[in-house]
Every structure is written in C-alpha cells, then in structure tokens.
Amino acid sequence: MTKPKVLISDALSPAAVQIFRDRGVEVDFQPNLGKDKDKLAEIIGNYDGLAIRSATKATAKILEKAARLKVIGRAGIGVDNVEIPAATAKGIIVMNTPFGNSITTAEHAITLMLALAREIPQADASTQAGKWEKNRFMGVEITGKVLGVVGCGNIGSIVADRALGLRMKVIAFDPFLSPERAKDIGVEKVDLDDLLRRADFITLHTPLTEKTKNIIDAAAIAKMKKGVRLINCARRRSRRRAGGGRCAQRQAHCRRRLRRLR
Numbered sequence: 604m605t606k607p608k609v610l611i612s613d614a615l616s617p618a619a620v621q622i623f624r625d626r627g628v629e630v631d632f633q634p635n636l637g638k639d640k641d642k643l644a645e646i647i648g649n650y651d652g653l654a655i656r657s658a659t660k661a662t663a664k665i666l667e668k669a670a671r672l673k674v675i676g677r678a679g680i681g682v683d684n685v686e687i688p689a690a691t692a693k694g695i696i697v698m699n700t701p702f703g704n705s706i707t708t709a710e711h712a713i714t715l716m717l718a719l720a721r722e723i724p725q726a727d728a729s730t731q732a733g734k735w736e737k738n739r740f741m742g743v744e745i746t747g748k749v750l751g752v753v754g755c756g757n758i759g760s761i762v763a764d765r766a767l768g769l770r771m772k773v774i775a776f777d778p779f780l781s782p783e784r785a786k787d788i789g790v791e792k793v794d795l796d797d798l799l800r801r802a803d804f805i806t807l808h809t810p811l812t813e814k815t816k817n818i819i820d821a822a823a824i825a826k827m828k829k830g831v832r833l834i835n836c837a838r839r840r841s842r843r844r845a846g847g848g849r850c851a852q853r854q855a856h857c858r859r860r861l862r863r864l865r
C-alpha cells in the first residue's frame with residue numbers, strides 16, 4: 604500500500620513532522636512554500652493532505668489543481684486563508700485546531716491591555732532614550748473599569764475570566780453567547796452599540812468572516828468613549844501593497860489615540 608502524502612507548506616515544529624512520520628505518512632516539509640503560490644499550484648496535485656498555518660492561502664485557484672487532496676489541516680484557529688466553499692465543492696475536509704493557542708492569545712490581550720493602561724511602550728521608549736519622564740506617564744487603573752469583549756468564544760471568555768480577576772466589569776457582545784453561558788462566565792451580554800458606548804477598554808476576539816470584517820469602522824469608533832483603549836489580537840483587513848487586492852493578516856496591535864480618528 605502506498606503511503607498517504609502530506610505537504611506542510613508553512614513553518615511547523617519538527618515535532619509535527621515527526622508525528623506524521625510516526626503514523627506512516629510521507630511528509631514533504633517545505634516551510635516557505637506558502638509564500639510562493641505559483642510553486643504551490645504546480646505541486647499541490649501530488650498530495651493527499653495539506654498542513655498549513657496562516658501564510659499559505661488555499662484559494663480556489665490552488666484547489667483547482669489539487670486533484671488528490673482530501674484534507675487541509677490548519678495548525679491554528681483562523682481558516683480565513685482557506686476558500687471553504689471551493690474546498691467543500693471538491694470534497695476536501697478542512698480542519699483547524701481551535702484550542703491550541705487560546706490561552707496564549709487571551710494572555711496576550713491582557714498583556715496589551717495592561718501595557719496600554721500603564722503606557723509601557725511610550726515609557727520604555729522614553730527611558731531607552733535616556734529620559735526619566737515620570738510625570739508624563741501617569742496611566743490609568745483598570746480596577747473598576749469596563750472591558751468590552753467583542754466575540755466571547757474560546758479566547759474572549761478566557762480574557763473575560765482574567766479581567767474579572769483583575770476586578771474589571773466585563774460586558775460582551777456575541778450573538779452566539781447564550782444568557783446561561785454569559786452568567787456562567789460572569790459577563791453582561793450586551794448589544795454592540797451598548798458595548799461601544801460603555802467600554803473603557805475594548806478587546807476583539809472574532810474570527811474574520813463577512814459579518815465581522817470591518818466590525819470596528821469609523822462609525823463604531825465615533826460611538827466609543829473619548830480615550831477608550833482598543834486591543835486587537837484577532838484579525839485585520841489590509842490592502843496588499845502590490846496588486847491592490849485585499850488580504851487577511853494576523854495582527855496583534857493596539858491603538859490608543861482613537862480621538863485622532865474621530
């Protein structure tokens with residue numbers, strides 16, 4: 604019997620490669636291939652499985668050439684880099700690993716929130732520049748402040764849990780959050796407008812879908828409190844520098860100067 608053949612086209616740990624091999628799978632490990640879509644299209648027809656992270660874009664055009672492909676495994680959460688309808692039309696199963704990095708991401712969001720509250724990046728830059736501007740970086744306390752969690756699934760609910768431990772009041776917008784679950788987690792379920800109006804800090808934990816794309820636009824920002832702090836450890840849409848197309852990118856970035864955007 605011939606071994607199934609899997610292509611790993613993004614950077615995965617050598618341990619992952621070994622797991623495949625231990626199970627009798629022939630692995631082709633090409634960690635930089637995700638960036639080369641022409642080469643990927645050229646060779647994808649040779650594989651039964653494709654293991655990716657976010658760099659590989661499994662577009663309809665690529666999948667067209669994937670004559671024997673049966674499964675795409677996403678080592679990570681977001682599957683916005685896979686054209687699911689095109690995969691489904693070809694009978695290709697798409698799987699992700701939704702819990703692998705939930706705690707990491709939630710802790711990252713809390714870290715950014717505290718960094719924003721205490722103005723750590725600015726204070727660090729100032730100190731590195733040889734200054735000691737103690738009075739310039741007063742910061743704010745987070746105790747008693749309102750945290751608005753947009754998307755209260757795996758990651759959002761861990762963020763809520765940690766924020767409650769830091770004595771914040773947590774409100775959440777998530778159409779899939781049942782009142783029972785909200786009560787269990789200890790958050791108040793609200794609609795998006797309510798969250799935008801009330802929150803002192805807002806943290807985003809939605810997948811990138813047609814419904815969540817640009818969820819925080821100029822109109823949403825206009826509804827926020829003055830001086831609100833916004834944390835995004837989810838996705839961002841941005842223009843590709845060449846070609847003018849749009850691509851989804853993972854970005855953990857935070858913004859404090861929302862006033863300027865109003």
Ligand SMILES: O=C(O)[C@H](O)COP(=O)(O)O
Binds near residue numbers: 658682
């Ligand atoms: O969706 C995810 O799991 C995260 O954004 C991490 O993705 P990456 O590390 O593969 O870019």
